[in-house]
Amino acid sequence: MIFLFDFRLFSQEFIRPVVTNYGVWKLRECIIIRLVDSDGNVAFGEVSPLPWFGSETMEDALSFCVQLQGKISQDGIFQIPDFLPACQFAFESALASLQKNQQLINYENLDFCGLLPSGKDAINQCLILENQGYTTFKWKIGVEDTDTEIEIFKLLISQLPSSAKLRLDANGGLNFDSTKLWLSICDQFSEQVEFLEQPLSADKFGEMLELSNVYQTKIALDESIATLQQLKQCYQQGWHGIFVIKPAIVGSPSRLKQFCQQHPIDLVFSSVFETEIGRKAALNLALELSNYHRALGFGVQHYFRETELNWLENLWNKN
Ligand SMILES: [Mg+2]
Incomplete structure (x- = not known):
């Protein structure tokens, strides 16, 4: 055809x-x-x-x-x-x-994770999103210095309802010591912190694997598994933590499906700020492959x- x-x-x-x-x-x-x-x-x-x-x-x-x-x-x-x-x-x-x-998606029933801005603006935005019904939030760290961010983190945690979840995403911007510091702090708030995402750069896989066995807080890989080949590699090298998948850039959906159906891994799906065209396709895939029912990282509508x-x-x- x-x-x-x-x-x-x-x-x-x-x-x-x-x-x-x-x-x-x-x-x-x-x-x-x-x-x-x-x-x-x-x-x-x-x-x-x-x-x-x-x-x-x-x-x-x-x-x-x-x-x-x-x-x-x-x-x-x-x-x-x-x-x-x-x-x-x-x-x-x-x-x-x-x-x-593709199935028709009923957006009403989906649980989205709302993206917060970095820095202290997160505190206000979190309240706005909370009022819109969000219960899972993602905050970017590794942007300002660690001490400042830890202070903001504590404020953010203190205003979250106890049932809410917070994801921290460093985009590979931490070093080994600041990662340990963050993980030990997150361990103190284990009820509310869902995971720490990509603390170190993709070339530091060994360090992240080591730390994932030491702390209670889960680590999620994102940059490390940007493509399907990298995802397979990390899986083969023993990653049993969370995998963040951006369907729009990870590669062939049919091959992703095949891999995930053969290897039931803990997945979080995440947006790359698509239009509704890419968003629908990505959500379709996410709904088909989610095993652990984590909130979908597509709460980004307020950015457009x-x-x-x-x-x-x-x-x-x-x-
Ligand atoms: Mg990320």
Whole structure:
């Protein structure tokens, strides 16, 4: 089966920049792809790369789209090379939606983790999200100095309802000693701290494995498992903690599914600030693969202005 293919660039400015250990991120750019089958059925997919995380760049993705010259076969979709993981996700999920392999999601029933800004702004934002019904929150650390962040952490914990959960994400920005410090503090609040995410950079796997056996607080790998190959490697090297999966950049959804069905691992799914196209596809996958029922890391809507209802139609007609 050959599909007609075309694509458009789309970007959204964040209401407030996303500040992490990587720096300040202001604009989310992506490529929306469209497949049309021989009966004229249409489906969309989204390429939302995160190159500092190990995916292809927008340029890589664009040149892939351009060289297709307006068509791609079903085999071609499953043969997209591994160095284009965000493209693998976009094309496979568009294909799944054409083949009606996606379930309809009832968003009402999903439990999302709300993303807080770094620093002390987290305290106010947490109250706002709490009022919207969130009970799980994620706070970025490793941005300011450790002592300051620990003080803010204690304030944040003190205002959380006792049933709420807090995830800390360092984006690899801690060192061995500050990781130990954070883990020992988290152990004191084990009721509320769900896990510490990626304390050390991806090349420090051995250290994270060691620490995961010493403290009660769970460690989650994120940057270490940005692609499916890395995920498999960490699993084989004995990682039994939590795996954070960003479906939009991890690579082929069908191969991810296969791996997760054969190896029931503790998964947390997480957004890369997709539009509703990528979001739906990612949530579909998440719902299919979640074993442990952890909150979905897709509580990021408050980072964007609401898009116009017919944004997709406009995007195609404009160009
Ligand atoms: Mg993370």
